[in-house]
Amino acid sequence: LIDGVVNGCPSHLLEPQRTNLITYSEDFSQNVWIKRGNPIVSLNNILSPQGILNASEFKVSSAVVNDIYTSASGFTPSTKYSASFYFKKVTSSGILNITAAVSAGSWNLDLSLLGNDWELISENHPAITVITTFESASNGNGGLQFYSGNGTDINFYIFGIQLEQGSYPTSYIPTSGSAVTRSAETANGAGDAS
Numbered sequence: 001l002i003d004g005v006v007n008g009c010p011s012h013l014l015e016p017q018r019t020n021l022i023t024y025s026e027d028f029s030q031n032v033w034i035k036r037g038n039p040i041v042s043l044n045n046i047l048s049p050q051g052i053l054n055a056s057e058f059k060v061s062s063a064v065v066n067d068i069y070t071s072a073s074g075f076t077p078s079t080k081y082s083a084s085f086y087f088k089k090v091t092s093s094g095i096l097n098i099t100a101a102v103s104a105g106s107w108n109l110d111l112s113l114l115g116n117d118w119e120l121i122s123e124n125h126p127a128i129t130v131i132t133t134f135e136s137a138s139n140g141n142g143g144l145q146f147y148s149g150n151g152t153d154i155n156f157y158i159f160g161i162q163l164e165q166g167s168y169p170t171s172y173i174p175t176s177g178s179a180v181t182r183s184a185e186t187a188n189g190a191g192d193a194s
Helices: none
Strands: 018-020 033-036 040-046 055-060 067-072 080-089 095-099 104-110 119-122 128-135 142-148 154-165 180-182
Touching: 055 067, 055 142, 080 104, 142 154
Parallel strands: none
Antiparallel strands: 018 154, 018 180, 033 067, 040 055, 055 154, 067 142, 080 119, 080 128, 080 154, 095 104, 095 142, 104 128
16 A cells, blocks of 8 residues: 555465474474484574574584484375475585485585575575475385485584475474474455466
């Protein structure tokens, strides 16, 4: 509105129904987050994008099996999934591998292409340099795994991990023990779909 008159064509961004399949999206002390080798997980030691002391630090490498991963069931086989999470680097360079654990799909996150602030990472982020589609395996399982891609230690802060069925990520759905579904948003009496 300009001087009480509609100027331009307003629109709504309405999100579809989605489920965050990561059962603990912030609490990495839970046993659904498997730590193999000797990764370091420091819980709640930095302010998250929410401004609360609830983001955690991971330190991983690939010199030995040294990773952090979670898996879950209930995935639809051969279906596209989208991952997203908030990320802040500590190590200035290196490649962080992110794979769809128990499933198909892999990203390489090039830390040298990131700034020093929190960033929302998803498939279309410019620091993702190698992309293969995240799909669930035929057994219907999926998940996420984090490890170093070049044998060096990589430190980073992480918050709000989400994995959802769909070709693009939607806004964050917090979880604390089970998958959580957000209902589709609607707008009634707002005109047609365009």
